[in-house]
Amino acid sequence: MTHRIRAARPEDLQHLYEMAKLTGGGFTNLPPDRKALTAKLERSAQAYANLEEGDPKSERDELFVLVLEDVATGEVRGTSQIFTRVGQQWPFYSYRIATLTQHSKELNRTFRAEMLNLVTDLEGSSEVGGLFLHPSERAGGLGMLLARSRYLFIAMHRKRFSDRILAELRGVIDERGGSPFWDGVAGRFFGMNFQEADYFNAINGHQFIADLMPKHPVYIAMLPETARSAIGLPHPSGRAAMRMLEEEGFAHEGYVDIFDGGPTMTARTDRVESIASAKAVPIAHVRAPEGSGTAAKALVATGRLADFRCCFAEIGESAEGLVLDPIAAASLGVGEGDTVWHVRR
Structure with a gap:
């Protein structure tokens, strides 16, 4: 059986919608909402139709949606996405783990406190994301094909992309479909559970975070153990994806997702193995x-x-x-x- 990656088309909507219903939550780039998916496909079509190579310093954020197609049947069995420059339409927020060291001469003790700082450090980076492979196709290296084809696309259209690239991995989701990290941190300020916030973000974007998220640092020691233990950990289904990213040269540099605490991996674009070797x-x-x-x-x-x-x-x-x-x-x-x-x- 032969599969290939190709550009997504408007007629792929139903396939994408059916796959979106299988993600299990926490998958912002593939929401189970026809209107949101239609908007993604329209945005992607505009990017594919733009023949300008672009200025490396351009602030244009384009989205390219790719799909995995069974050549024999024409069925779409997976998808992935590439963003040229995040944070141009609305702020791109992350938490960054930082350490504050304080010393007391009287007690002769040094205290080190880890904190979560709300930052927009990664604004302007390119992003690879939205990777989902149909459960019945998770063999034969098709996940690798979906993931690495994005780097070949970037290499072939290098001027459209930033010098820095990131990938957000889905964080820990409990058996209820909730997020221990969200419950322990942001959920206290938003009056909505993780599923509601994640869905709202997928449909409407990050602006409500800017409106409501407190800007002061969060001391990790003050969080519940369930939230602390989830910081920087990928969802079990994302561990293989994390290993693939590490093999490509991505690293976890202390950035985590503001919703579920999953790790954000970063790299220099030209040092990503599949781009440098293409x-x-x-x-x-x-x-x-x-x-x-x-x-x-x-x-x-x-x-x-x-x-x-x-x-x-x-x-x-x-x-x-x-x-x-x-x-x-x-x-x-x-x-x-x-x-x-x-x-x-």
């Missing part, structure tokens, strides 16, 4: 590469903006150049002489 080369031959002596598994991509496509492939090298397997070539719609981008799997 190469653009012309196809010399479309055939099985086993006989080339350099056969390897790779992610291969082609097309700009709305024509972007990416899939797993077998590649090799010959005296004339790149060798690409016929199944991948058919999935991507490319042939000899066409240029593709690739990165080793």
Whole structure:
């Protein structure tokens, strides 16, 4: 069975809606709301239609929605998203963990208190997010295809993206669908439970946080144990995603999500492994590469903006150049002489 990544289209709405109902909450970028998903697809369509390369210092925040498609059936089995520059429409808030050290000469003691500071440090960064793979497809490396195809897209459209990139991982959600972190911190100020706040944020954006969130630091020691233990931990379903991010060069530098306390991972865009290693080369031959002596598994991509496509492939090298397997070539719609981008799997 062959899958490929392509740009999302308006007719993907129903597939996205059905997947959104499976996320289990805390998944802001994929809300189970047709109106919100339609708005996302419209915003994405505008980004794909914008042929301008863009100024690296531009304040334009574009959204690109990608989908994982079963080539044989045309069904959409997963999705992911890329934001060019967050925090331009409304503030992009995070908590950053900081330490305050105080010393008492009389007691001869030093006290160190960890605090959560509300910041907009990551404003202007690019973001990879919204990754969801249908539960029945969680095998064969398709999650990796969804995740890493975004980096090939960035490499192929580098001028549109910032020099810093982030990824927010969903935090701990309890058996009731609530968030221990939200209950112990922000929930005390908003008069709504986590599900209500998360849904409102997904539909309406972060502005209500600016309106109601207290701006003073929160001392972690004063929080309930359930909230403290959730800070910086990913949801169990997100541990593999966190490992993949770390392998790409992302790190947790003390930023956590203001809703569920999940870790925010950051990196320098040009140092992300799949971006730094991506190469653009012309196809010399479309055939099985086993006989080339350099056969390897790779992610291969082609097309700009709305024509972007990416899939797993077998590649090799010959005296004339790149060798690409016929199944991948058919999935991507490319042939000899066409240029593709690739990165080793």
